[in-house]
Amino acid sequence: MEKFYHFLTLASIVVYWLLVAGVTLRVVLKRRAVSISLAWLMIIYILPIVGVLCYFLFGELNLGKKRAERAKDMFKPFEQWFTGLNDCNAHSPETFGRHIYKIDELCNHRLGLPALSGNTLSLQSAPSDILHSIIKDIEKAETSIQMVFYIWHPGGLVDSVGTALIQAAKRGVNVRLLLDSAGSPRFFRSPWHTMMKDAGIEVIQALEVSPWRIFLRRLDLRQHRKIIVIDEKVAYTGSMNMVDPAYFKQNSGVGQWIDIMVRVTGPTVNVISAIHCWDWEVETGKRMLPSLPECHIEPEQSPHHPIQVVPSGPGMPEHLIHQVLTLAINQANESVRITTPYFVPSADLVETLKMTAQRGIEVELIIPLKNDSLMVQWASRAFYSELMYAGVKIYEFYGGLLHTKSVVIDKQFCLVGTVNMDMRSLWLNFELTLAIDDEAFTEQMYQLQQSYIENAHEVVLEKWQQRSFYSRFLERLFYLFNPLL
Structure with a gap:
């Protein structure tokens, strides 16, 4: 029996050594920043077993087989849609300032996505103003509302947003809501989830967190965008999740969250809508590309307010x-x-x-x-x-x-x-x-x-x-x- 335990100990050491050596080779052979590789090697060596497990869970960009294949197949049609924006007279590089000109070149060459002029922008920084503005635009919606958020946290004025969405759905507006699974657990456990689905709102849980998926997809890969598109006429994006700061993380000891949102009208709205459609297809497999924007920019119009939309994430050009x-x-x-x-x-x-x-x-x-x-x-x-x-x-x-x-x-x-x-x-x-x-x-x-x-x-x-x-x-x-x- 003593020999058996001795053999088992030696076998465990050999297996662990081979595992660490294999993971080390994988880290070294991956083409990425040296600082990242060195940090992972430190974690693997300082935290035996736990470090190896962390690398399997978080060490590599792994969207999951089904989503990865879907994102790969999607890229060409979306790139063609983006490239079509170059024919729009809202893309006028000759009027661009020097800062955005080079960024337009980069995004156009890598993604086919140009900067577009003819927009109006509104910077919103007060939480109540942001939420009331969103509610007002939802109440005016006639055909469609598309949303993506990392966090939807019920409470305060957010409940008024939810009520406005339900009322919109009941009057025939097509409402699609995509929420990150890890960021919005409270929403999915709340009555709002059921009430919205009963009203006909399509509510999709993005990148669902499940113990069964632990080795199938990187768990800390998250849907972190914040997007609202209404009737393809008005869009919002920025740093603010769908939360009322007065009701969110009040016991965390950091004070209220300070955020902004940008309200946009003009050709860029359709581009932001296309990003929502990308996220929707990655998660559901359903393609819903928006129409190309109507661009009627007069040459003498000034200022042109060009905006370059820059998306990132699995399936998009790296970095x-x-x-x-x-x-x-x-x-x-x-x-x-x-x-x-x-x-x-x-x-x-x-x-x-x-x-x-x-x-x-x-x-x-x-x-x-x-x-x-x-x-x-x-x-x-x-x-x-x-x-x-x-x-x-x-x-x-x-x-x-x-x-x-x-x-x-x-x-x-x-x-x-x-x-x-x-x-x-x-x-x-x-x-x-x-x-x-x-x-x-x-x-x-x-x-x-x-x-x-x-x-x-x-x-x-x-x-x-x-x-x-x-x-x-x-x-x-x-x-x-x-x-x-």
Whole structure:
């Protein structure tokens, strides 16, 4: 019996060694950033068995066989639809500003998707104003309402949105609602789910979380977009989930969530609708491409308000949003101002920010003082010193959980949407960003960012260097886990 246990022990060691060696080879042979590969190797070696299990669950982009095949088959028809927008006179590169011109080139060559002019934009930052605006537009809907959200959290004015959707469905409006399974568990357990389905609303659970799927698909791959399209005439996107901040995560100790939404009309609405249709087909297999927009842009019309829609996620060209972000920052001549709730950037993005500051551009980063993820909070701080040494100014916002995702370049051009500056948003999730070449809108966004700074304190390098050894240890510890953050 003793020999049997000895043999079993040796066999277990050999099997585990082979497993670790196999996973190590897989990590090394994958073509990705060296920093990510090294972080995964550290996790695998520091956390025996658990590290290997984490890699199988979270280490590779795995949409699941059925969805992956569907996304591959979908790309060509969607690319053809996108390319058709180039024939629309709303695509007029000769009128574009220098910031969006290069981004239009990039997105057009990689996805066939051009920037389009002739839009109107409204920046909304007060939660009650946002929700009342959405309700008002839903009440005017005549034919269709399409929605995608990561989180739908019942309570407060969100219940009024739900009521408006049910009333719209009862008067014959086609309502399609796609909600992330991990982000909206409370909704799917609530009476609202049943009431909406009974009213004829199509409610689909995106990327369903289930123990049976644990090894079939990467579990932290999430549907993170926030989209509303009404009658293909009005669209909303931005950082705000379908939540009323006064009723959401009140016990988390971070204060109310601070968000924005952008209300859009014009040709870009049809493009945002097409992104919803992409998500709907990935999940259901049903194709519902919208009509191409009607574009009647007069040559003398000014300003043109061009918008480049930049989607990302499995099935889309890899790293597109990361490329757009890098390209936008590299074009800065005067200033770069960024707000993000989760700051765990890639090594490439860190170098881009440092280089931009080192060439004399004012670079400002605004992030929340308190975060709903302690791991992210500590990992973010691991980047402070090298960024401040390079000249980047860092502000910690103390007025709540600053959830706005925005980048303003030279006070003339901006990026707004759903994308956090972390590995999951930039490389993994279904996300959406609008690149907006509109000085009046950008000025509004810049002033809103300024209001965030007025409710923040600047991190001073000399004082930061005096932080405790305990803080430094936690920063470096959680930095190692950045592939999971």
